[in-house]
Amino acid sequence: MNSINIHEGSFDPWHEIISFQNNNLNGVKSYGATASFVGTMRDFNEGDDVVEMVLEHYPLMTQKQLESIVELSIEKWPVQHVLLSHRVGLIQPSDPIVLVVVWSAHRAAAFDACRHIMEELKHKAPFWKKESLLSGESRWVSENTPDTRDN
Amino acid sequence: MKAVRVLYFASLRELVGKSEDSFAIEVPITGESLWCILNKGIDLPESSLLAINHEYADLQTNIHENDEVAFFPPVTGG
Numbered sequence: 001m002n003s004i005n006i007h008e009g010s011f012d013p014w015h016e017i018i019s020f021q022n023n024n025l026n027g028v029k030s031y032g033a034t035a036s037f038v039g040t041m042r043d044f045n046e047g048d049d050v051v052e053m054v055l056e057h058y059p060l061m062t063q064k065q066l067e068s069i070v071e072l073s074i075e076k077w078p079v080q081h082v083l084l085s086h087r088v089g090l091i092q093p094s095d096p097i098v099l100v101v102v103w104s105a106h107r108a109a110a111f112d113a114c115r116h117i118m119e120e121l122k123h124k125a126p127f128w129k130k131e132s133l134l135s136g137e138s139r140w141v142s143e144n145t146p147d148t149r150d151n
Numbered sequence: 152m153k154a155v156r157v158l159y160f161a162s163l164r165e166l167v168g169k170s171e172d173s174f175a176i177e178v179p180i181t182g183e184s185l186w187c188i189l190n191k192g193i194d195l196p197e198s199s200l201l202a203i204n205h206e207y208a209d210l211q212t213n214i215h216e217n218d219e220v221a222f223f224p225p226v227t228g229g
Contacts, residue, residue: 039229055228056161058221061205086228098229118229126202126221127228128161140162141227 001025002074004066005085006059013038013085013099020083020101031080031103035110037118043093045141049134055088055097058126062086069120073102076116077109084117086127119147153178153216157189160223167193179213186210186222198225 001024005016017036025031043050070082083101091097100117104110122144129141152175164170167190174189182201201208202221214220 057228058158058160058202058205058223060219061202061221064205122226122229124207124226125228126160126223126226128224129227130161140224143225144227144229 002070002082003084004063004070006057006062007085007087008089010095011085011087011099013096016083016085016099017101020081024081025103030105032105033107033110034101034103035107035114036099036101037114038096039098039118041091041093041095041097045131048131050093050131051134052093052132053091054130054132055091056128056130057086057088061126065125066121069117069124073113073117073120077104077113078106079104079109079113082113082117084121086121086125088127115149119149123147152176155180155185155214155216156219157185158219158221160221162224163196163199163222166196178215181211181213182208182220182222183210185214185220195222196224199223200225 003020041053066084070084073079079102081103085099087097100114102110102114130138131141132138155174155176157172159167159170172189186195200223201210203212203214203218
């Protein structure tokens with residue numbers, strides 16, 4: 001069971017995890033590992049104070065890319081369930097932006113697939129951030145930080 | 152002349168001053184040539200990406216009738 005969600009308003013990642021488990025994993029006894037990642041908006045970037053941000057996306061392509069990323073991770077690791085949520089629209093510092101949760105029998109697959117999904121999302125999913133700075137300027141974020149994994 | 156839908160996102164949308172073109176054009180045509188015809192005098196920024204029907208494509212890929220084409224800058228989600 002996988003769930004991919006785009007939120008146009010604020011969302012609570014911890015509530016989403018509980019809801020997913022209650023709705024889909026009630027009575028399921030085959031998973032032994034749950035790995036989660038939550039990305040949150042900072043109030044600084046590249047040395048500047050950031051007051052808010054608009055996250056734009058390409059809806060049909062976003063859905064297609066996220067589905068593909070999740071499907072490929074399931075082919076690569078013995079993953080049982082994936083929950084993936086991403087925020088769009090106007091975002092304030094400390095708001096959650098992205099949630100990736102992976103359930104599997106053992107920890108290695110859960111950790112590795114969670115990280116892989118996050119890195120693939122960063123580099124393939126068509127989202128763009130425009131920051132508003134404390135100085136009054138606004139700017140598009142030009143690129144994401146690199147994937148620092150060794151392999 | 153065949154119909155092609157062209158979308159622009161983020162900084163490229165601001166650069167060309169429009170979010171969409173719906174255009175009748177001789178196809179096949181490469182993504183790069185399509186940009187030049189639709190946005191005369193505006194250079195396509197070097198790092199720009201192209202998607203055809205929601206899949207990434209090379210700028211030299213041919214576009215066909217009824218394709219949905221999108222130009223956008225490097226992605227920055229997550």
